[in-house]
């Protein structure tokens with residue numbers, strides 16, 4: 004075991020006791036980054052100097068006898084759609100390639116106040132639109148379990164970094180499954196909290212009513228600890244919930260006797276890889292063995308979640324992304340010598356050159372759905388069906404404490420396998436999307452392997468029911484060993500990738 | 513033109529003078545260095561979120577109540593999507609189908625008759641920045657975002673207005689009400705009140721709906737009136753010539769005195785309104801509405817009615833005095849402390865307003881205080897100064913803020929009521945003008961006025977006129 008293989012709570016204990024310094028931990032993580040990053044490519048920007056400065060500050064604090072925050076000195080990576088003051092924040096897009104925010108996202112402020120050590124900014128599908136990180140304008144990120152496979156998306160960088168030991172934990176964002184699906188594909192824990200639990204201030208918006216920041220960790224205890232740090236009301240975010248935040252580690256009892264678990268049969272239908280289905284059914288049996296009451300149930304509106312999502316999310320995105328116009332900041336198209344652009348030409352060239360294909364596709368979808376004459380038939384109807392999906396969940400949570408399903412219908416797929424077929428790609432998120440539409444929390448926890456690739460178990464709870472989900476996930480994890488598996492990324496042993504990847508992602512070809 | 517009538521609706525935008533902007537904590541100030549009152553939120557940087565300024569809501573409810581509107585218990589913000597370089601997010605936070613206030617009205621007086629103009633809706637939105645084009649011959653434009661995010665109310669009238677005079681009266685009344693409740697400066701020159709007009713004409717009394725034009729670019733109440741007069745003339749001429757008025761947007765050209773086409777309504781953009789997911793619905797309790805209602809000041813119409821009954825003023829004078837809250841406050845502060853409120857009204861609507869206009873002042877910037885005016889009126893009553901001298905004293909008080917007594921002393925303006933001194937002067941005048949005295953004795957009335965004038969001249973106007981008359985008559 005290397006230092007970078009340890010969990011945050013293990014490292015925190017060593018640091019608090021003085022058995023390891025934050026600097027040593029940081030050094031271990033950066034040496035791992037330098038060792039494997041060439042193959043994994045999780046980071047868009049590394050902030051090594053800043054990380055060491057933060058680590059040394061934590062060590063000084065400790066030596067001075069100051070009380071350290073629970074995760075002080077632990078290296079964390081941030082998805083590149085959360086604003087970091089003075090550090091460029093690209094959303095893996097050409098249009099923000101050189102954008103340096105003058106302010107910190109609330110979550111970044113919170114982490115820094117607790118003595119976090121920031122390793123850098125992590126790769127993603129451009130503007131969080133995608134399920135494979137192939138839509139990054141810069142380069143795709145590889146899955147540490149098989150370098151020929153995608154890490155999932157859109158938070159592919161944050162997931163791969165944790166799985167590869169390039170960060171102890173990371174923050175991602177989840178609009179339709181962008182934390183849980185890559186967590187599942189990379190064999191780690193990923194949680195999307197209740198909408199409103201974690202401030203969105205400083206998270207570059209994709210779809211405002213669905214976006215939520217959450218943690219990627221190596222185990223469930225780390226997930227609870229990170230959630231403790233980032234949850235809570237923020238006056239800068241009108242949609243932030245005023246609810247008091249419990250200590251999430253208090254739910255990690257290991258005891259799930261009598262917990263009622265529903266298994267919606269619609270989440271085990273057509274399109275689900277039968278090997279994944281077997282792994283997930285075994286995991287559900289395990290929950291029953293541990294004393295949970297497991298029952299099959301029905302979620303009639305499940306099949307409408309995907310179409311509803313692909314109206315609401317692009318509609319909001321088309322408006323959220325309108326600000327990238329080359330006027331005040333970001334990329335601006337420059338005319339050839341002797342040519343001149345008027346304002347409309349400048350807008351068109353800037354946005355044509357600055358955005359990738361998937362982003363443009365969704366802006367067009369969304370613009371169409373909001374256009375006069377189509378609004379009622381698409382956007383308004385989607386809002387109504389969204390309410391029906393919420394009602395479905397509400398009805399189920401009257402009966403069950405937690406719902407379970409596979410996180411993703413397949414394990415990690417190979418590069419290019421779905422890249423040219425948006426609809427197939429969209430189906431990757433079929434089990435995760437309903438959760439965002441309802442605003443409820445959900446978590447993916449490793450539950451086995453298919454051909455050496457990780458599979459995740461998806462646990463969904465009622466709004467602000469993070470504690471219950473964490474409790475079930477923790478009991479499951481403590482009675483299995485999947486969370487202790489590490490990908491075969493040792494430099495000598497690891498198989499070299501056979502797939503060659505293009506630089507520049509979706510902007511070429 | 514006589515057999516046509518106009519159908520006019522006004523759309524007014526007023527900037528609310530809250531301390532901070534609508535959705536961020538930048539100061540809301542006019543006239544600062546470009547791009548100094550800005551922050552990540554009003555610059556629309558990636559990742560920022562709006563949070564409503566509670567004062568905006570408070571001001572908007574106040575305005576809605578003052579305009580006799582229903583206040584929606586539930587309303588929301590929507591995004592109005594369009595691209596323009598002065599709009600950092602390329603959408604404006606506005607209200608679409610659930611405005612905060614609806615179904616109000618205000619009453620206007622034109623030619624002695626009262627008319628009620630309906631108010632369709634009042635909603636909240638944020639202002640855009642300003643573009644500066646081609647400064648110093650540059651082939652680029654500059655963007656100033658100080659104004660971006662300043663809170664606005666959009667106040668839409670029903671098409672109840674029939675004449676350009678009524679339109680002007682509507683704007684004046686609106687300005688008066690909004691200033692009374694202290695939510696806006698309503699300065700058209702500074703852009704804190706902007707007005708667009710929708711107008712069509714039809715054969716009088718028919719009630720048919722003809723295509724309307726939207727008139728923009730009017731920079732004063734006077735310009736609104738003139739633009740509407742010109743547009744009525746134009747539309748009538750089009751119909752009279754057998755043509756059809758096109759539905760289009762036109763700009764008022766102050767120099768040409770006509771409206772000119774801007775763009776046709778057919779090209780109007782699709783704003784793709786949808787509820788702003790970054791803001792939560794606006795829920796206002798009936799308690800809050802009644803609390804705000806109870807805190808509203810007395811509004812101009814009610815105050816004018818009270819002025820006529822309490823101070824015995826004519827409806828006209830009461831209207832003039834109550835058009836501005838500051839003027840009404842000034843008047844009332846004097847009237848309450850003086851025996852003759854009508855005399856106060858004469859001074860305030862007369863000399864006071866004349867000087868306010870001549871000096872181009874805001875009433876709140878005037879140095880003269882109500883107490884000083886009352887003191888001066890009491891000095892007239894005591895005979896210390898004459899009414900005529902008082903005008904000179906008043907102007908000095910108005911410009912310097914000094915008290916009447918001090919001015920009178922400094923300039924030696926105390927009325928001469930000393931019989932002995934005046935008799936001596938009368939004697940001198942009579943002796944020096946034997947011919948005129950003879951004329952008077954022969955029945956020439958005018959000769960007497962000449963002699964009075966000579967006495968006044970000798971005393972530099974300070975002689976008590978009644979006393980001069982008596983002494984002269986006694987002497988000759």
Ligand SMILES: [Zn+2]
Pocket residue numbers: 533536537538549550551552553554555661
């Ligand atoms: Zn601001």
